[in-house]
Amino acid sequence: MTHAAAAPHTSMGLDNRKLAFWAFIGSECLLFGSLISTYLVYKGRSVVGPYPHDVLNIPFTSLSTFDLLMSSLMMVLALAAVQRGDMKWGKIWLFSTALLGTVFLGGQVIEFTDFVHKGLTLQTNLFGCTFFVLTGTHGAHVTVGVLWLFTLWVRALQGKLGPANAMTVEITGLYWHFVDVVWIVIFTVVYLIQ
Amino acid sequence: MSAQPEQRNAHPTVGVYLRVAAVLVILTVLEVGVFYVPAFRPVLVPVLLVLSAAKFALVVMFYMHLRADSRVFSFLFGAPFVLAVVVLVALLFLFLGTLTLRGAAGAG
Numbered sequence: 001m002t003h004a005a006a007a008p009h010t011s012m013g014l015d016n017r018k019l020a021f022w023a024f025i026g027s028e029c030l031l032f033g034s035l036i037s038t039y040l041v042y043k044g045r046s047v048v049g050p051y052p053h054d055v056l057n058i059p060f061t062s063l064s065t066f067d068l069l070m071s072s073l074m075m076v077l078a079l080a081a082v083q084r085g086d087m088k089w090g091k092i093w094l095f096s097t098a099l100l101g102t103v104f105l106g107g108q109v110i111e112f113t114d115f116v117h118k119g120l121t122l123q124t125n126l127f128g129c130t131f132f133v134l135t136g137t138h139g140a141h142v143t144v145g146v147l148w149l150f151t152l153w154v155r156a157l158q159g160k161l162g163p164a165n166a167m168t169v170e171i172t173g174l175y176w177h178f179v180d181v182v183w184i185v186i187f188t189v190v191y192l193i194q
Numbered sequence: 195m196s197a198q199p200e201q202r203n204a205h206p207t208v209g210v211y212l213r214v215a216a217v218l219v220i221l222t223v224l225e226v227g228v229f230y231v232p233a234f235r236p237v238l239v240p241v242l243l244v245l246s247a248a249k250f251a252l253v254v255m256f257y258m259h260l261r262a263d264s265r266v267f268s269f270l271f272g273a274p275f276v277l278a279v280v281v282l283v284a285l286l287f288l289f290l291g292t293l294t295l296r297g298a299a300g301a302g
Contacts, residue, residue: 026271026275040282040286041289073215173257184249184253192238
């Protein structure tokens with residue numbers, strides 16, 4: 001564990017893992033920017049239904065949004081606990097974050113299944129195509145985040161995660177918060193602005 | 195030649211995290227609220243965009259620590275983000291312009 005404390009730094013004095021991860025997040029901005037652009041460009045151009053107002057369930061998605069926001073809070077609480085060496089609460093918050101991420105994914109599965117039952121699939125119309133690609137890509141990112149969080153939690157249970165590895169938790173948090181901010185945009189652009 | 199770490203890395207306290215979470219929840223409730231209030235229909239899009247931008251900024255500044263971290267990280271995130279927004283706006287103008295021209299040609 002003490003080896004991890006000697007974090008490698010770049011010539012700028014910054015942690016190289018964090019620098020690389022911010023560059024990765026920058027590239028992800030462009031990925032989601034292109035998917036959101038595609039959704040907006042094709043918005044309102046479906047020639048057959050179902051249309052957004054036929055299928056979108058705002059109260060249900062609002063709960064999913066609340067769930068993801070709370071998971072972001074759990075994530076920063078986990079980081080704060082690990083940084084101060086309080087691994088008991090570090091484990092609890094890490095597990096809570098992963099659990100709330102899993103709940104979000106469950107909600108997305110329910111939503112997608114409901115849409116398919118209402119006749120909206122990837123091939124139905126432009127709305128279905130752009131909606132499923134955008135929210136599906138986001139869901140895939142959440143899935144990766146949940147797996148990452150559970151892995152960290154298991155490592156914490158094994159005693160392999162401590163204050164010396166706080167940067168690992170911080171980088172996981174960066175990914176998780178990015179997934180959250182992407183959802184903030186998707187919730188507004190796709191669900192609320194119909 | 196070992197460089198001194200530039201990052202200030204002064205992360206917010208737990209109290210700040212909780213206050214930010216409370217503001218995020220309030221903003222989300224406002225978003226959903228204005229969606230259902232008919233009086234907001236004329237200004238729905240700008241209001242929702244402002245509320246969404248506020249939530250985005252809060253998470254990025256406090257939870258992702260960009261407010262206190264090195265400016266290099268802000269650049270690595272901010273530059274692609276601005277580029278993505280510019281591409282989005284440009285595409286919308288291009289496609290809306292094409293539609294308008296087609297509409298005018300059809301009417302003519």
